[in-house]
Amino acid sequence: xxxxxxxxxxxxxxxxxxxxxxxxxxxxxxxxxxxVKAYLEENPRAGLREISEACEVSTKQLKQWVLEERLTFTExxxxxxxxxxxxARILTGRFCAKCKGExxxxxxxxxxxxxxxxxxxxxxxxxxxxxxxxxxFLQT
Numbered sequence: 624x625x626x627x628x629x630x631x632x633x634x635x636x637x638x639x640x641x642x643x644x645x646x647x648x649x650x651x652x653x654x655x656x657x658x659v660k661a662y663l664e665e666n667p668r669a670g671l672r673e674i675s676e677a678c679e680v681s682t683k684q685l686k687q688w689v690l691e692e693r694l695t696f697t698e699x700x701x702x703x704x705x706x707x708x709x710x711a712r713i714l715t716g717r718f719c720a721k722c723k724g725e726x727x728x729x730x731x732x733x734x735x736x737x738x739x740x741x742x743x744x745x746x747x748x749x750x751x752x753x754x755x756x757x758x759x760f761l762q763t
Contacts, residue, residue, distance in 0.1 A: 655680050656688060667697045692716040 627638040629645040636645040659678045688694040695715040706719040
């Protein structure tokens with residue numbers, strides 16, 4: 624069992640994984656998120672400062688929710704987000720769908736290459752029999 628201090632309120636709590644935040648603060652933050660979500664449904668053209676003031680949430684927290692893709696803005700929103708890779712306009716997160724796909728494909732390709740290298744290495748490490756002497760040896 625591991626104990627840590629909450630990053631928001633400082634109280635000690637039983638830590639398992641994820642954010643270093645006690646259950647009470649997690650619940651409070653989730654309530655604020657739901658308030659922000661409801662506010663955006665009623666005010667789709669609201670800016671970050673307006674949302675922050677109306678919902679009593681820091682702009683830093685709002686940006687975090689956007690990066691986590693928990694908050695998505697509408698097409699008509701004055702908030703302009705751009706893909707960190709190509710600069711295309713996006714509504715949430717850090718990357719556009721095209722760039723996410725490219726990163727995913729590159730990652731999958733790398734994983735497949737590594738798996739194939741491991742299989743090749745395992746084949747090389749298999750003992751080989753010399754049919755004449757009955758001895759086993761590693762192929763070099």
